[in-house]
Amino acid sequence: MPGTAPEGPALELRDVAKSFGSVVALRSGSIAVTPGSIHALVGENGAGKSTLVKIVAGVHRRDSGVFRLHGEDVDFGSTADSKAAGVAVIYQEPTLFPDLSVTENIFMGRQPVGRGRRIDRAAMYAEAERLFQGLGVHIDPRRPARGLSIADQQIIEIAKAISLDASVLIMDEPTAALSGVEVERLFAVARGLRDEGRALVFISHRFDEVFELCDTVTVMRDGDYVSTDAIAATSVDEIVSRMVGREVAELFPKSPAEIGDVVLEVEGLSSLGTFHDVSFSVRAGEIVGLAGLVGAGRSEIARAVFGVDRYDAGAVRLAGKPVAARSPRAAIRAGIAFVPEDRRKQGLVTDASVARNVAAVIRRGLTHAGVLTNRDENKAAGPWAGRLEVKTSALDMTASTMSGGNQQKVVLAKWLATEPKLLIIDEPTRGIDVGTKAEVHRLLSDLAGQGLAILMISSELPEVLGMADRVLVVCEGRITAELSRDEATPEAVMHAATATTAHAIEEEATA
Amino acid sequence: MSTDTLLVEPSAVSPTKRIVGELLRSREIAVAVVFVLVVALTTIKSPNFLFSSDGWRDLLLTPCLLLILAVGQTAVIITRNVDLSVGSTLGLTAYFTGKLFSDHPGLPIIAVVVLGMLFGAVLGLVNGLLVAIFKVPALVITLGTLYIYRGIFLTWAGSDRINAGDMPKDFLSLGTKTVLTIPVLTIVGLVVLAAVGYYLHTARGGRELYAIGSDPDAAVLYGLKVNRRIIGAFVLSGALAGLAGVVYTARYGTVSSNAGLGMELQAVGAAVIGGVAIFGGSGTVWGAAIGAFLLVTINRALPVVGISDFWQRAVVGALILGAIVLDRVLSARQERRLVAAREETRSAR
Numbered sequence: 001m002p003g004t005a006p007e008g009p010a011l012e013l014r015d016v017a018k019s020f021g022s023v024v025a026l027r028s029g030s031i032a033v034t035p036g037s038i039h040a041l042v043g044e045n046g047a048g049k050s051t052l053v054k055i056v057a058g059v060h061r062r063d064s065g066v067f068r069l070h071g072e073d074v075d076f077g078s079t080a081d082s083k084a085a086g087v088a089v090i091y092q093e094p095t096l097f098p099d100l101s102v103t104e105n106i107f108m109g110r111q112p113v114g115r116g117r118r119i120d121r122a123a124m125y126a127e128a129e130r131l132f133q134g135l136g137v138h139i140d141p142r143r144p145a146r147g148l149s150i151a152d153q154q155i156i157e158i159a160k161a162i163s164l165d166a167s168v169l170i171m172d173e174p175t176a177a178l179s180g181v182e183v184e185r186l187f188a189v190a191r192g193l194r195d196e197g198r199a200l201v202f203i204s205h206r207f208d209e210v211f212e213l214c215d216t217v218t219v220m221r222d223g224d225y226v227s228t229d230a231i232a233a234t235s236v237d238e239i240v241s242r243m244v245g246r247e248v249a250e251l252f253p254k255s256p257a258e259i260g261d262v263v264l265e266v267e268g269l270s271s272l273g274t275f276h277d278v279s280f281s282v283r284a285g286e287i288v289g290l291a292g293l294v295g296a297g298r299s300e301i302a303r304a305v306f307g308v309d310r311y312d313a314g315a316v317r318l319a320g321k322p323v324a325a326r327s328p329r330a331a332i333r334a335g336i337a338f339v340p341e342d343r344r345k346q347g348l349v350t351d352a353s354v355a356r357n358v359a360a361v362i363r364r365g366l367t368h369a370g371v372l373t374n375r376d377e378n379k380a381a382g383p384w385a386g387r388l389e390v391k392t393s394a395l396d397m398t399a400s401t402m403s404g405g406n407q408q409k410v411v412l413a414k415w416l417a418t419e420p421k422l423l424i425i426d427e428p429t430r431g432i433d434v435g436t437k438a439e440v441h442r443l444l445s446d447l448a449g450q451g452l453a454i455l456m457i458s459s460e461l462p463e464v465l466g467m468a469d470r471v472l473v474v475c476e477g478r479i480t481a482e483l484s485r486d487e488a489t490p491e492a493v494m495h496a497a498t499a500t501t502a503h504a505i506e507e508e509a510t511a
Numbered sequence: 512m513s514t515d516t517l518l519v520e521p522s523a524v525s526p527t528k529r530i531v532g533e534l535l536r537s538r539e540i541a542v543a544v545v546f547v548l549v550v551a552l553t554t555i556k557s558p559n560f561l562f563s564s565d566g567w568r569d570l571l572l573t574p575c576l577l578l579i580l581a582v583g584q585t586a587v588i589i590t591r592n593v594d595l596s597v598g599s600t601l602g603l604t605a606y607f608t609g610k611l612f613s614d615h616p617g618l619p620i621i622a623v624v625v626l627g628m629l630f631g632a633v634l635g636l637v638n639g640l641l642v643a644i645f646k647v648p649a650l651v652i653t654l655g656t657l658y659i660y661r662g663i664f665l666t667w668a669g670s671d672r673i674n675a676g677d678m679p680k681d682f683l684s685l686g687t688k689t690v691l692t693i694p695v696l697t698i699v700g701l702v703v704l705a706a707v708g709y710y711l712h713t714a715r716g717g718r719e720l721y722a723i724g725s726d727p728d729a730a731v732l733y734g735l736k737v738n739r740r741i742i743g744a745f746v747l748s749g750a751l752a753g754l755a756g757v758v759y760t761a762r763y764g765t766v767s768s769n770a771g772l773g774m775e776l777q778a779v780g781a782a783v784i785g786g787v788a789i790f791g792g793s794g795t796v797w798g799a800a801i802g803a804f805l806l807v808t809i810n811r812a813l814p815v816v817g818i819s820d821f822w823q824r825a826v827v828g829a830l831i832l833g834a835i836v837l838d839r840v841l842s843a844r845q846e847r848r849l850v851a852a853r854e855e856t857r858s859a860r
Contacts, residue, residue: 080734095732097725099792100718108722111715118713142529470704 008071008198010058011087011168015225015482016065018051025051027223029065033168033199033216039211040192040231042201043220044243044461052220053172057089058082069168088161092173092295094153094288098146104129105145106160131159134135135189151182158189159172169193169199175209187213205293205498207236219243236489244490254445254467261319262282263453264336264422268307269314274300275477278314282422282453287444289488290457290467292497297477298457299341302424305455307331308336310332319421337415339408341426341457423447426457440468461490475499538786539798546805551814559813574807575700576601576755576762578800580778581785582700583751585799586744588782589711591724591791592642592649594745597752597778599660600634601771604756606664609673609766611684620682627757628750634660635749639742645852649745657775661745664769675764696758700800703751708796720744724791778829781806784834806830807823 009032019025025094026048033039043049054060055067069085076082082089096105101217103124105112112127114120122469128141137155139148145156154174161169166473171190175183190213194200210217211231219226219242226242264282269275275297282288285449290298303309305316307328316323324330331338408428409432415423429437444467458464471488473481473496481496550570554561561567580597587594602629636655641652675683688695711717719740723730730737760766764804785802787794806827813823 078734079732083734095726095729097722097729099725099788100721103716104722109715109719111718113715119715121713174690236752256674427750 004131009068010070011028011201012066012068012071013052013056014066015060016052016067018054018055018060026055026062029055029135029220029223031201031218031228033201035167035199036194036197037216038194038200038202038214040214040217041220042205042207042217042239042243043226047220047243048223049220050172051223053089053201053203053260056082056087056168056170064441073447077143080322083164083166084319086165087170088157088164088166088168089170089172090154090161090174094125094150094157096145096148096156099144101142102139102145102148102156103141105156106131106163124176124236127163128159131163134162135159135192137185137189138236149182151178151186154178154186155189158193162193166198168199168201170203172203173205174202175206182334183209206240206497207289210239211236223445240491240494244494246323254287254441254469257285257445257448257449258451259286259469260451263316263319265317266301267315267317269304269311269316270302271300271304271309272313275304275474278474278477278479280472280479280482282455284421284451284453285448286469287448287454287456287467289464290455290474291461291464291469291471291493292459292474294459296472296474296497298474299426300425300470300477301474302338302455302457305331306336306424308338332418332420335419335421337418337420337423339411339423339425339428341430409443412443420452422453422455422457424457427459428456429458429460461493464488464493465490518571520562538710539795539801541806542785542798542801546801546808549805549809549812553815557815564692566733567692568689569811571697572694573811574764574804575697576809577696577756577774577777577781577803578697578700579703579755579758580774581781581803582796583748584702584775584778585782585785585787585796586711586720586795587649587748587781588779588787588789589724589791589794590721590744590745591727592651592741593653593779593789594635594638594649594748594752594856595653595775595779596634596638596656596775597659597748597755598776599657599664599776600631600749600752601756601759602766602768603634603660603664603667604631604753605766605770606668606673606756608757608760609677612679613673616679618720620679620685623641624754624757626650628753631753632746632750635746635752636742638749639745642684642745643738661772668768672768673760673766678760683764684812685764686764691792696762698756699754700846702795704800706747707747707751716740721792725793734735773818777806778803780831786832788836788838789835801816810849 010120011031011033013032014030015025015030016026018029029048029052031039031041031052039054040433041049051060055062056076056173058079058081059495061075061077066277074085076085076087078432096102097108100108102231107124111119112123114123125141132139132141132155135155135158137152139152139155145153148156160170173184183279187209190200190202202210202214215231216228217231217234217239218228219239262281262283263284266281267279268367269278280288290301294299300309304311305323307324307326307330316325318336321334323334323336335489412425424446429440441463442454444454456467458467465488468488469485470494471481471483471485471492472479473483476498480499481492483492483496550561559566561570575829578778580601584594586596594731605644607630608623608627611618611626611682638649638653638656641647641656645652685695690698711720719730719735722735723737723740756771759770781792781803783802784805785794785798785800787799787802809826809830810823813826814820818826
């Protein structure tokens with residue numbers, strides 16, 4: 001396919017690898033995009049798509065492999081280099097200067113200048129108008145970028161790319177935050193650019209869009225290249241099976257536990273712009289997995305339940321009693337424990353000792369006449385750290401020197417010391433090595449066995465499928481599927497997680 | 512389905528109407544109105560405040576030091592940095608100026624002005640290099656150089672002080688000379704204001720300062736020369752603080768070791784009152800200049816209307832707090848309204 005085109009590929013990567021420390025982000029990434037084509041790049045979270053894009057954009061330097069632009073070997077040391085070579089990248093969250101006008105955003109650093117190197121504002125506005133006209137959109141060139149919708153911000157980025165005369169355009173999940181009409185407009189623009197002979201790479205999780213817009217599709221999995229097909233010669237099911245194509249290993253042992261009464265009830269939870277009408281329940285002894293793509297709103301829902309973020313409508317009840325909104329303190333008192341996604345930033349005082357970390361939440365209950373001693377802390381922390389087999393020689397060791405797995409255990413110990421009824425855990429095994437992963441999983445399974453209700457957020461499909469008794473799939477702030485353990489196959493979850501907005505709106509209309 | 516439905520339409524108003532509208536809504540006008548009110552109310556209480564030759568001269572002359580510092584400070588704050596060392600730079604340069612005159616009596620005045628600015632620029636360059644290379648917040652770096660520069664000043668001067676007798680008469684007369692009733696030093700300040708304002712508005716480099724402050728990460732992705740621009744802003748701030756040092760010497764005739772003490776915070780305050788966002792990216796030197804006039808004039812007006820020294824400081828503090836809180840409230844409200852509007856158009860479909 002590539003190579004047969006008369007001009008050869010505009011962008012070609014072959015066996016490109018990239019590691020960050022000991023973590024391999026990209027094992028062998030390959031893609032070849034011909035001019036005048038829209039090439040889809042698909043894969044699960046963490047398949048290496050973003051790393052590949054960042055190498056092309058000049059954000060990261062590849063460790064090895066072939067990287068050619070219009071047949072010539074290139075090596076970008078900075079984003080300025082890639083830009084000069086005619087590569088434009090449009091990120092899911094565009095990076096604009098909110099305080100400046102949209103016109104200045106397009107031309108920053110290369111404004112048209114008149115006499116005395118003064119910026120020729122009139123020419124700049126005229127050129128911006130011309131660009132917007134060419135794209136078929138109406139945006140006031142003088143308005144500031146602040147407050148523009150993501151869709152309009154992407155249009156600004158595209159206008160920038162066109163004014164740079166970019167020959168290769170990469171769009172990293174551009175439609176994730178767009179509504180139906182906005183997607184249509186973006187597609188019209190993309191087709192126009194294709195017909196001008198530019199090469200486009202389109203990264204998306206929505207297969208209906210991939211099949212509507214693109215002519216070729218490359219699948220990646222676990223940092224590896226899997227396949228490249230013409231869109232006409234393949235099907236959604238084929239692509240999905242290639243994306244997930246691995247066995248749910250016995251790595252994730254969830255021992256069956258007795259399911260008890262309802263512990264957490266969430267009803268009609270909504271927050272403007274992040275999630276809508278979210279309702280679900282978690283029972284004692286049950287692990288409920290919250291699956292979905294990165295940015296679908298899973299963490300935001302968890303944070304709202306725990307009272308960190310505000311919500312506009314809805315109610316949260318724990319064991320039948322309402323939990324006050326916007327108060328983590330009330331949530332802790334009600335019996336909710338929350339292990340956040342980013343341990344180092346939100347869950348641990350990394351410079352403090354293990355004992356102090358474990359005792360942090362229950363500190364109030366430990367004081368003697370208002371004075372808290374190290375001995376009190378050690379006494380309280382000992383049993384918990386022991387139960388979780390935290391491998392630290394002494395409780396005095398500082399948390400920052402421990403491995404990711406042990407840190408996670410310290411965070412868990414800290415929360416278990418509050419004797420919660422519900423544990424919310426966000427990405428429990430991110431950045432943890434395989435061996436410790438299994439330990440964390442066994443631990444969660446044990447805790448459920450002891451009657452704890454667990455709400456687990458995970459982007460790793462196998463983890464969700466292996467651990468959860470029930471899987472809730474979140475897509476664009478809505479729960480799009482509730483699957484029992486038996487129903488939850490990789491394909492079913494993937495389909496629900498990539499359900500389009502159009503689908504969600506239809507449901508809304510019928511409701 | 513028309514693709515035009517959800518877009519932000521261009522404004523259909525005529526250019527003149529748009530410019531007038533923008534002007535009326537601008538922060539600069541609001542601060543200017545407050546300034547005029549302060550002057551008017553004080554003059555009603557005591558007509559000499561404005562309608563005597565001394566009153567008129569003081570109204571224009573007293574803010575000119577702060578004006579020059581605030582202009583430089585604005586260039587730095589716009590890049591999401593801050594320069595706390597300007598007070599010490601001013602003091603050090605003021606002493607340097609006096610020393611030049613007393614050690615080299617024949618030196619022409621213009622040469623001393625240029626040397627003073629160069630001296631300040633070097634001190635600013637040190638700040639800029641430290642901030643750009645070590646990636647330490649400018650607040651910390653310039654707090655350090657604030658003490659270091661002041662320390663150098665104290666060591667150099669010792670118990671020595673510059674007196675009017677050490678300097679040529681022509682130089683000292685600059686402090687009192689007027690052209691068409693406008694003091695020469697004020698004209699110097701206004702020329703600086705116009706030059707920097709023009710640069711920030713029309714030059715690529717000026718616009719890039721705004722871009723860097725608006726979103727530093729985006730500035731890197733755009734391929735802007737972030738470090739060079741930030742260093743440039745600090746050099747400008749230092750050079751203007753140096754100029755302010757020369758102006759200080761001409762105005763007061765004597766330089767003791769507490770020259771410029773605490774001026775850095777007034778300069779930051781003037782900029783903030785004038786609508787320069789402390790997180791960078793927006794604000795103009797015009798606003799900062801009016802802020803400097805307001806700050807100095809309020810300090811002079813309060814005793815005239817019989818308010819005690821303690822309350823004078825409190826009023827200044829309240830002005831700064833009010834300006835920042837107003838900014839936060841307005842931008843948060845606007846942001847939320849924009850999100851809500853977008854959600855509505857979405858669910859309407």
